[in-house]
Amino acid sequence: MTQRLRLARLSLVFVFLGMLITGILGPVIARAQEPDFPHALVITVDGIINNVKEGFIARAIDKAEENGAALLIIQLDTPGGLLSSTREIVELLLESPVPIAVFVSPRGARAGSAGTFITAAGNFAVMAPGSNIGAASPISAAGEDLDDTLASKVESDAAALIRSIAQTRGRNQDKLEETVWTAASYSAQEALSDNVVDLIADDLEDLLAKLDGLIAETSIGTVVLETKGLELFQLEKNILEHFLEFISDPNVSFILLTVGGLGIVVELFNPGLIAPGVVGVICLLLTFLALGNLPVNWAGVVFVILAMVLTVLEVVVAGFGILGVGAIVSLVVGGLILFTQFGDVSPTMPSIEVSKWVISSTGGVVSLALVYIVGTAYQSRRQGPPEKTSALAGMQGMVTGELAPRGIVLVGNETWTAISEDDSAISIGEPVEVRSVEGLILTVFRQSDPEK
Known part of the structure; x- marks a missing residue:
């Protein structure tokens, strides 16, 4: 571990020295040319x-x-x-x-x-x-x-x-x-x-x-x-101008927006992962930098981000395809109207749009991922986790997403989809107890209910 730490520090030193030398000699070399x-x-x-x-x-x-x-x-x-x-x-x-x-x-x-x-x-x-x-x-x-x-x-x-x-x-x-x-x-x-x-x-x-x-x-x-x-x-x-030209391509901007939105949403639903949040912020910043050079339609941006939210929700709450379909539709609509202008239109701007191939490819990747996730969730729902079924029954937890009567509960440091036993609404923060487990769905009741 100590050896690796020394190598890491040495690498950083060389990187900073290289940057310093480049910063000093770069202008001199450029002027000489x-x-x-x-x-x-x-x-x-x-x-x-x-x-x-x-x-x-x-x-x-x-x-x-x-x-x-x-x-x-x-x-x-x-x-x-x-x-x-x-x-x-x-x-x-x-x-x-x-x-x-x-x-x-x-x-x-x-x-x-x-x-x-x-x-x-x-x-x-x-x-x-x-x-x-x-x-x-x-x-x-x-x-x-x-x-x-x-x-x-x-x-x-x-x-x-x-x-x-x-x-x-x-x-x-x-x-x-x-x-x-x-x-x-x-x-x-x-x-x-x-x-x-x-x-x-x-x-x-x-x-x-x-x-x-x-x-x-x-x-x-x-x-x-x-x-x-x-x-x-x-x-x-220069290098900066070449880079800005690259990210200002409509197709690259669409991909950056998609990846950035997905990264931010994943981080919001899973606090502490860090990497998705960092990647998401960087991609979104690059997206907004690129969109400054393009006639963007902000409704398209909203649709793309909505698609990422629905994608993550499909994974988290197991919507069994409904949220996934919404995600695909939102992604395609967002890509199609991202650079479609309404109202005053520039007389000097040619037609700009995201390639249909890029939209269909991105939508295809997201669709395949969702099909796999939904299929896995459905299979798990049917089979259930037998090793945890007996352990979960009788455990206490807390409502993190209102049960009306379906919602989200936290049991044993894990988030579960749950329904209230008597179909009553249970507010966020109320303590509950697990009655039974069916696949990935818990049946719970209020812990304070004197009848239970």
Whole structure:
């Protein structure tokens, strides 16, 4: 035992030393890797636009300004995202002290919904051949059109934003507004012809060559670009940003919510186990962190947690399938509506949902577990624990869940399902005595009853 304790302590010492060295040397190494020569900073933004992408773009702008980058290039490929994050990113681009080129690439990429706003907000809007831009009209999270009143309200707000961007950057206001009002989309060549974008470029080198000598208006004044032959420096997401992107996946969020809810409920019904509670709290905290990047429907969260409560109740009070069926139904409903939006719907957010495979797989696992538990409980009810039957008869206990006439009692440091002998209600805290045992069900009576 002493040897194991020493090894554990030594391991902790090495872990803390490693963390200390990393904390000290990490920034030094990172700074040593930063370019000290004229360069263009390049970042890749793909997938759903959310708070993580917003933070990444903000960090890139700060890094470009700090290192004296001549240009920031945002390689964009997105179906859309959160309107709040889109607005923040647009503000960052319009107020940037560094010239920014938003490059919809590679070939086949798209700047859908939120991507249209972001592309239009750059100093230079550039597209690769074969890419497309547009379709910023609001739809529901299920992919359906909104009702006329709601659509008009949301569309007007989105149209005002993209109109303001077009006026600021000198782009075709009417064509950009059509992406909102009529969900118009444009190919790279169509967007160039209609002055929706400024350039078409085959790759980054071609982009630098075509930007050379152009003028960009930034927050600190007018800048004439000298980009021909400029060195490119790629800025990657850090570990935290990668982790936040991972847990912000709808499927991962659903699994974390399910595991977290189950862990908390198990701990509440079995105080002192500790491990389920710790795992549950961590998973729920990660879930809420992830849901901040997604258009969550809180009714779905309630359904998922209710499913976990019913699952544990099925195990604890032996509902013989009824509670289990309720748990499965609640889990499936919760998964289906977790990201379904009602009311105001973001015009920049594409349809988001938990995979039907993930919902069915999770529901299947819970169903199999409940079938096994219910089957075991039923078999035990029929056979009963013969070694305890004689021992329990005559033992005294206390009511922990009101008998009306069925409830829960504590006998011999064990929790049992019980019914009162005369079908009378017995309140929590009252002393009782076991009359008989049938399977896993005790028949009890009030200990103070003078007739017994």
